[in-house]
Each structure stands twice: as structure tokens, then as C-alpha cells.
Amino acid sequence: MTDLPLSVRGLNKKFGGLTAVQDVDLDLQAGICTALVGPNGAGKTTIFNLITGNIPPDAGEVLVNGKPVRGMVPHRIARMGVARSFQDLRLFGRMSVRDNVLAAIEHSAWLWQPGGGAARRAREAAVDAALDRTGLTALADARAADLAYAERKFLSMARILATGGRIWLLDEPASGLDPHSRARFVSLVRSAVADGVTICLIEHNLDIVTELATRIAFLDRGAKLAEGEPQAILRDPELIGIYFGERRT
Amino acid sequence: MIAYLLNLATLATVFGILAASLNLLIGYAGIFSIAHAVFFGIGAYTGAQLAILFIPDVLLACLAGGVLAGALSLCLALPALRVRGEYFVAASLGLQMMAVTLFSEAHSLTGGHGGLVGIPMPTLFGIDISEPATFLVFCLLVLGGVLLAIRMLMRGSFGRALMAIRDSESAAEAFGKDVPRLKTLAVGLGCTLAGVAGALFAFYMAFVNVESFTLEQSILVMAMVIIGGTATLAGPLVGVLLLLLLPAALSFLPFIPPTQIGAVQQLIYGGAMTLLMIFRPAGLAGQSTGRR
Amino acid sequence: MLFLQLLFNGIQTGAIYALTAAGFALIFGATRIFHVAHGASFALAGYAFLMCSQAGLPWPVGCLAALAVAVAFGLGMDAFIYRPIQRHEGSFFTVFVAAFGMTIVVQSLIEIGFGRGFAVVPSALTMAKEVMPGLYLANIFWVAVGVAVVLFAIVGLFLERTRAGIGLRALSENPELLRAYGLSSRKLSALAFGLGSALTVPGAVLTAVTSGLQPAISAQVMLISLASAVVGGIGSLRGAALAGLLLGVVENLVISVLDTQWSSAAGFVVLFIFILFKPSGLFGQAVTR
Ligand SMILES: Nc1ncnc2c1ncn2[C@@H]1O[C@H](COP(=O)(O)OP(=O)(O)OP(=O)(O)O)[C@@H](O)[C@H]1O
Numbered sequence: 001m002t003d004l005p006l007s008v009r010g011l012n013k014k015f016g017g018l019t020a021v022q023d024v025d026l027d028l029q030a031g032i033c034t035a036l037v038g039p040n041g042a043g044k045t046t047i048f049n050l051i052t053g054n055i056p057p058d059a060g061e062v063l064v065n066g067k068p069v070r071g072m073v074p075h076r077i078a079r080m081g082v083a084r085s086f087q088d089l090r091l092f093g094r095m096s097v098r099d100n101v102l103a104a105i106e107h108s109a110w111l112w113q114p115g116g117g118a119a120r121r122a123r124e125a126a127v128d129a130a131l132d133r134t135g136l137t138a139l140a141d142a143r144a145a146d147l148a149y150a151e152r153k154f155l156s157m158a159r160i161l162a163t164g165g166r167i168w169l170l171d172e173p174a175s176g177l178d179p180h181s182r183a184r185f186v187s188l189v190r191s192a193v194a195d196g197v198t199i200c201l202i203e204h205n206l207d208i209v210t211e212l213a214t215r216i217a218f219l220d221r222g223a224k225l226a227e228g229e230p231q232a233i234l235r236d237p238e239l240i241g242i243y244f245g246e247r248r249t
Numbered sequence: 250m251i252a253y254l255l256n257l258a259t260l261a262t263v264f265g266i267l268a269a270s271l272n273l274l275i276g277y278a279g280i281f282s283i284a285h286a287v288f289f290g291i292g293a294y295t296g297a298q299l300a301i302l303f304i305p306d307v308l309l310a311c312l313a314g315g316v317l318a319g320a321l322s323l324c325l326a327l328p329a330l331r332v333r334g335e336y337f338v339a340a341s342l343g344l345q346m347m348a349v350t351l352f353s354e355a356h357s358l359t360g361g362h363g364g365l366v367g368i369p370m371p372t373l374f375g376i377d378i379s380e381p382a383t384f385l386v387f388c389l390l391v392l393g394g395v396l397l398a399i400r401m402l403m404r405g406s407f408g409r410a411l412m413a414i415r416d417s418e419s420a421a422e423a424f425g426k427d428v429p430r431l432k433t434l435a436v437g438l439g440c441t442l443a444g445v446a447g448a449l450f451a452f453y454m455a456f457v458n459v460e461s462f463t464l465e466q467s468i469l470v471m472a473m474v475i476i477g478g479t480a481t482l483a484g485p486l487v488g489v490l491l492l493l494l495l496p497a498a499l500s501f502l503p504f505i506p507p508t509q510i511g512a513v514q515q516l517i518y519g520g521a522m523t524l525l526m527i528f529r530p531a532g533l534a535g536q537s538t539g540r541r
Numbered sequence: 542m543l544f545l546q547l548l549f550n551g552i553q554t555g556a557i558y559a560l561t562a563a564g565f566a567l568i569f570g571a572t573r574i575f576h577v578a579h580g581a582s583f584a585l586a587g588y589a590f591l592m593c594s595q596a597g598l599p600w601p602v603g604c605l606a607a608l609a610v611a612v613a614f615g616l617g618m619d620a621f622i623y624r625p626i627q628r629h630e631g632s633f634f635t636v637f638v639a640a641f642g643m644t645i646v647v648q649s650l651i652e653i654g655f656g657r658g659f660a661v662v663p664s665a666l667t668m669a670k671e672v673m674p675g676l677y678l679a680n681i682f683w684v685a686v687g688v689a690v691v692l693f694a695i696v697g698l699f700l701e702r703t704r705a706g707i708g709l710r711a712l713s714e715n716p717e718l719l720r721a722y723g724l725s726s727r728k729l730s731a732l733a734f735g736l737g738s739a740l741t742v743p744g745a746v747l748t749a750v751t752s753g754l755q756p757a758i759s760a761q762v763m764l765i766s767l768a769s770a771v772v773g774g775i776g777s778l779r780g781a782a783l784a785g786l787l788l789g790v791v792e793n794l795v796i797s798v799l800d801t802q803w804s805s806a807a808g809f810v811v812l813f814i815f816i817l818f819k820p821s822g823l824f825g826q827a828v829t830r
């Protein structure tokens with residue numbers, strides 16, 4: 001059996017008295033897009049933070065390509081090919097668009113990068129390709145903080161794209177996009193999936209979810225209530241009821 | 250008059266190196282240190298002792314001062330950088346207070362309150378460069394080298410890494426940056442350069458004591474960087490010139506008694522810092538934060 | 542006996558530190574603003590009291606004047622400095638520098654007005670009596686401890702029992718709750734600044750009658766507040782108060798083994814030990830970056 005790109009076992013996290021994530025198991029199958037769906041505060045972002053090592057879990061483990069990553073610092077996990085976006089983007093605001101992407105793929109913690117000119121040209125090529133695919137080439141020298149909303153969203157995608165990471169965790173990357181940008185975003189993710197990238201997508205817009213996801217995991221109040229094919233999940237009246245705000249008692 | 254100008258120019262050059270080195274921390278890496286005068290002081294004492302006890306070679310003094318200041322800065326960086334930014338501010342303030350006590354108590358190393366006197370004339374490879382103009386040229390060369398190095402590093406991957414951490418630490422981590430190590434490196438480098446400035450300062454003054462390495466000095470350098478503009482090459486230099494010329498300019502104003510000049514100067518740069526943060530956070534030489 | 546004497550001195554200093562640090566922690570907890578100009582509130586309160594005494598006014602008037610000045614300064618910082626900055630950016634750095642700048646302004650204004658030296662308000666309360674062989678205590682000791690205990694009780698009750706107090710705590714724990722309570726975060730942040738700054742007043746007045754005031758006191762108080770906040774656990778009011786007490790005691794006890802000039806350095810040794818070994822402080826949550 002080949003290892004799953006990413007799987008999560010019995011994950012638990014409490015913030016003070018609040019249970020943010022409770023006994024969550026989640027497997028990302030290689031080369032497909034799995035959507036994480038659930039109402040606000042369900043714990044979706046927290047799961048990402050637990051996977052990337054941003055916050056330590058109270059219990060449970062995370063396996064990347066079959067290897068447990070418990071106790072690893074975020075940058076080590078990132079270098080295993082896990083790339084993520086943030087709900088609030090967290091661009092490098094005072095840097096140029098190009099530098100944002102370049103900074104995302106320079107890993108050496110020394111005064112310069114190893115590998116000399118050849119490696120540098122390879123990085124620059126990766127940046128150019130990422131900017132091209134996200135339509136930001138013309139804005140390469142603009143400051144990230146000065147970009148328009150949709151451009152900022154695409155810049156956060158460009159950073160991920162350039163890393164060449166094989167596992168992407170996308171936190172509401174399409175929220176607030178206009179229809180045209182949304183279509184561009186969908187095709188961007190589709191082509192990544194076609195390239196064999198494994199994606200976990202947090203998304204509130206169910207149209208986008210149906211368009212992109214092969215599987216859906218449904219979360220509410222920290223617990224995974226269901227997982228399966230989109231049709232099955234999205235036709236379940238109880239889940240839809242929870243999703244659209246009829247609270248369970 | 251010429252002597253006065255040469256004097257001022259040399260002081261400005263030394264402070265230019267100091268401010269540029271602090272800018273590396275504050276402006277590029279987003280590390281807020283209020284202990285920069287401590288490392289300036291370590292460099293000065295080291296340079297002075299080297300000159301007094303062994304050989305008054307400026308280059309050696311700069312090297313020794315820089316290396317020692319950089320090495321000791323790791324004592325601050327290693328613990329304090331593992332935790333949030335607020336902690337570093339608190340820790341650096343604490344260090345500043347402790348260091349002043351240490352400087353004035355460790356008589357055998359620093360000469361205590363009296364300081365180290367009789368620092369010999371500076372030489373370079375055995376050639377006397379104590380002539381004010383010659384010494385100025387040497388300082389300018391060092392400043393040029395420092396600025397060039399900062400410019401090259403900050404345009405390269407190291408600078409991008411530091412600025413990424415400054416703008417969003419968690420995102421930098423998520424993209425594979427070893428944040429504690431990069432920050433430690435930045436602190437080490439910045440403090441090394443402060444030590445170099447300190448060694449030059451010792452020769453310039455021919456005498457050093459703790460008065461030059463107090464919290465007030467740290468704040469003054471910080472004000473230079475912030476008022477001039479962070480994260481630019483020219484900003485700290487602009488700040489240095491403005492704040493060094495300020496006392497001279499104030500002394501021309503008849504209604505300020507000479508004893509109050511220090512306080513009035515502080516009043517002006519304190520107020521300037523606050524107003525700048527409200528209206529122009531990038532500083533005088535920085536790009537304004539206009540948004541589309 | 543020296544030890545006991547220093548311990549009592551430490552408790553007196555610690556009571557002052559505790560109140561001041563609690564004010565800082567209250568403001569930080571409710572607004573997430575690192576109010577480094579807190580020391581300036583303290584200095585202004587102290588000098589207001591000094592001016593009133595020099596003008597021959599009775600001490601309650603002086604205290605009220607100190608209170609008015611400190612609260613006005615805190616509210617002014619919130620309204621005219623922090624709020625405009627947070628409207629456009631509000632990074633830690635910007636807020637910090639602005640507050641730091643104001644601290645320098647206040648310090649230099651005081652220096653221009655009152656000179657650099659120490660200024661003490663003489664008071665009969667500071668006459669020390671021998672209460673035990675070798676242990677001298679002045680009445681001011683009991684005043685300091687009493688005021689601290691009473692004020693902590695009042696602040697505690699306020700935070701536990703009143704709507705506004707609960708709102709303040711909610712603001713730090715869960716801003717979402719506020720809407721449910723129908724409280725405005727703007728008013729609450731003003732309340733936090735008012736109350737937090739008011740807590741500097743007892744310390745300022747007591748310092749004015751005991752060890753005396755000097756312009757640089759604002760920087761010292763700022764340091765104590767910062768150190769207490771870290772040692773206590775950032776955002777924890779109880780922690781800050783306890784840490785303030787601890788720092789006061791340590792500063793004084795250290796004199797039994799080292800010269801007096803090391804006393805303030807000792808406080809910062811405590812700070813470093815906490816940063817190294819227990820960065821979450823006495824009561825804080827995990828805060829590794
Ligand atoms: N660092 C934290 N400290 C305290 N509570 C937190 C923290 N992070 C998240 N929470 C709480 O945990 C719960 C889950 O939050 P999370 O951000 O994971 O939800 P989400 O599913 O991503 O919601 P949304 O759709 O709004 O983004 C929320 O109630 C939130 O307030």
C-alpha cells in the first residue's frame with residue numbers, strides 16, 4: 001500500500017474551554033481535491049493550523065506521506081511539500097509581488113542561497129511561471145499591499161504554486177471573488193489537480209465545492225459529521241440544515 | 250570652523266554606521282531592539298582596551314569590537330527571539346538597564362564611571378591616521394562598506410527572508426523559513442556592525458565612558474532610524490544628520506537657555522516620532538503607504 | 542534583621558509596582574495595545590501631586606489632581622494616538638514607537654518644568670519607627686499595602702460583577718461576545734485606558750512622598766510594567782500584579798548580598814529567567830510566537 005499524502009488521526013484541540021477540534025480523522029487521497037465544509041467556527045482553519053504545526057494538538061497525530069510530524073516546527077513541515085494559504089492572506093505587504101513569490105521558495109537560513117547561479121535561475125523561472133499562471137506578470141513590481149482584492153488572492157495562490165509543493169491546503173481562497181476571477185481560480189486549481197497535486201480546500205461557496213471537489217468532509221463544532229462523495233453530502237438534508245444555520249439542539 | 254565641521258562629519262559618519270546597523274534590525278527584520286547602545290558600547294570598550302593594551306590599529310579594533318559585540322548579542326537573541334515580539338522589546342530594555350550597571354561597575358574592563366582615558370592615536374597598518382581629515386576618510390570608507398554590504402544582503406534572499414518575517418511571521422514559516430535562525434542572524438549581524446561603530450567612536454573621542462551607552466543613546470539612535478525612515482538605505486543617514494544638527498540649530502535660538510537644549514531636543518524628536526507614526530509611518534525618506 | 546527590613550521595604554515597593562503593572566495589564570488585556578506610555582501617566586500623576594503640594598493644597602486635592610491628569614492622559618493617548626494609528630495600520634511597531642515618542646515628550650517636558658533632580662513631597666507618614674529591634678517601619682508602609690489591597694478588591698469586584706467589567710474581560714477573551722452584550726468596544730477601550738491609568742495614581746503619589754520623583758521615572762515605570770507583564774503572563778491582570786510584587790521584593794532583597802546599584806538589574810535577571818524558562822509567565826497561556 002502506498003502512503004497517503006496526508007492523513008490526520010484522532011486530532012483534538014481545545015482553546016481554554018472551547019473545543020475547536022474533536023476526534024477528527026481525515027485522509028487526503030493523492031491527486032484529488034478534498035473539500036472541508038462546515039459553518040463558521042466549525043474548526044476548519046484550526047485543522048490546517050494543526051497540520052502545519054502552527055499550533056500543537058492536544059491529542060492525535062498528523063502523517064505527511066506516512067511520516068508522523070508531531071513536534072516538528074512549521075518550516076520543517078512546509079519543506080516536506082505542504083503549502084498553505086491563509087484565510088486573511090498574510091502576504092508580505094511591503095514587498096513587491098515578485099519578491100513575495102521569490103521569498104516563498106528560498107529556504108536557506110543563511111546570508112545567501114546554495115546552488116549558485118543555476119539554482120537562482122531555476123527559482124526565477126519558477127517565479128515567472130507562477131506569476132504567469134496567476135496573471136500577475138504585469139504587476140510583478142507592484143507592492144503587495146497596493147494590489148486590488150482579487151490580485152491579492154491570486155498572489156497568495158502564486159506563492160503556493162511556485163513552491164512546487166505536492167500538498168496544498170487552501171483556506172477560503174475564492175471567497176469574495178467576482179465571477180470572472182472565480183472562473184480563473186477554478187481553472188487554476190483544476191490544472192493543479194491534473195498535475196497530480198493533492199488539495200484540501202476550505203470553501204463556503206458550494207458551487208465551487210461541487211466544481212472542484214471529489215470528496216467532501218463535513219465539520220461542525222469541531223467534529224467531522226460525515227465524509228463522502230459531494231452528491232451524497234450535499235443532498236443530506238440534515239447536513240445542509242446545519243450548514244445553513246439551523247442549529248442542532 | 251573647519252575643525253568643527255570635520256568633527257561633526259566624523260561623528261555623523263560613526264552614527265551613520267550605528268543607525269544603519271539598527272535599521273537592519275528594526276527596518277528590515279522587524280526586530281525591535283532598545284539595547285543598541287549596549288553593543289555600541291561593547292565595541293567601544295573592546296576597541297579602546299585593544300588600543301590601550303596592545304596596538305592602536307583601527308582595523309583590528311573594528312574587527313575585535315564587532316566580533317565581541319556580535320557574539321554577546323547572541324546572549325540576547327537566543328532566548329528572546331524564541332518568543333513573541335513584545336518579549337524582545339522587554340528583554341532588550343532589561344538588558345539596556347543591566348548593561349549600564351555592568352559598564353559602571355566592571356572597573357577593570359570599562360574603567361567604571363570614569364571610563365577609559367588615554368586611548369592612543371589611531372593607526373592603520375602602522376601608519377598614523379589621527380589627522381582629523383584622514384580619520385574621517387577612514388570612517389567614510391567603513392560607512393561605505395557597511396552600506397554596500399547591507400544593500401547587497403537586503404536585495405538578496407537574506408533581505409527577502411527578513412522582510413517576509415517582518416511582514417508576516419506565520420506566513421514566512423509556512424513557506425519554509427527558519428524564523429528563529431534568520432532573526433538570530435540578523436541580530437548578530439546588526440550588533441556586529443554596532444560594535445564596529447563603537448570601536449571607531451572610541452578613537453574619535455579618545456576616551457569612553459558609560460554616559461555614551463545609556464538608554465538615552467539607544468533611544469536617540471532609534472529616533473534617527475525611525476525619523477529618517479526604516480528599511481531604506483538613505484533613511485537612517487537622513488535621521489542622523491537631522492538629529493545631530495538639531496542641538497546646533499537649537500543653540501542659535503536665543504529664547505532657549507543652554508541648559509535646556511538637551512530636553513528641548515528630546516521633546517522635538519519624541520514628538521516627531523509620535524507624529525510620524527500617525528501621519529507617515531514609513532519615516533521621512535520612506536515610501537508613503539498610499540493604497541490604490 | 543536586615544533581611545526582614547529589606548523584605549518589608551520590598552513589599553512596599555512591590556505594592557506600588559503591582560498596582561501600576563495591573564493597570565498596564567488591564568489595558569493590554571482589553572485592547573491588545575502595548576501601552577508603553579503607561580509610565581508617562583505615572584510620571585504626570587506624580588508631578589501633578591507635587592505641584593499641588595508645593596502650592597500648599599491639601600493632599601486629597603493633590604490626589605484628585607493626579608487622578609484627573611493620569612486619566613486624561615490615558616484617554617487622550619487612546620483617542621488621539623492609538624485610534625488614528627489603528628485606523629490606518631496599527632502594527633505593533635507603529636503603536637509602540639508612537640507611545641514611546643510620547644513618553645519621551647512627557648519626560649522632557651517634566652525636565653524643562655521641574656529640572657532633572659529628585660523632588661520629594663515631605664510627609665509625616667514617612668517617619669520610620671522601630672517596631673521590632675532592628676526593624677523600622679513608617680506608616681506609609683501600611684498605607685501602601687492597605688491601598689493596594691483595597692484597590693485590588695475593588696477592581697476584582699468591578700471585573701467580576703459589573704456589566705462593564707464583564708465586558709472588559711470579554712473584550713480580551715472573545716470580542717464576539719461583546720455584540721451579544723450590546724457594549725461598544727470603543728467605550729470599553731476608553732474605560733480600560735481610564736481605569737488602567739487611574740491605577741498609576743497611588744503608586745505615583747506614594748513614590749512622590751517616599752523615594753521621590755525624577756523625570757526619568759516614566760522610563761523606569763515603563764520597564765517595570767513591561768517586565769511584570771511578561772513575568773506575570775502577557776494579558777493576565779493577576780499575574781502582572783503578582784509579578785510586580787515579586788519584582789519589588791527581589792529588587793530589595795538583593796541588597797542584602799549586593800550593592801544597591803544592582804537592585805534594579807536584579808529585577809531584569811528575573812525577567813530573563815522567565816523568558817528563558819517560562820515564557821508563558823506565571824499565569825499566561827502558551828505564547829511561543
Ligand atoms: N488561537 C485561538 N485561540 C482561541 N480560540 C481560537 C483560536 N483559533 C480558533 N479559535 C476558536 O476555535 C473555533 C474554531 O475556529 P476556526 O477558525 O477553526 O473556524 P473555521 O471553521 O475556520 O471558521 P470560519 O469559516 O469562520 O473561518 C472558533 O470558535 C474560534 O473562535
Ligand SMILES: [Mg+2]
Pocket residue numbers: 044045046087171
Ligand atoms: Mg477559518
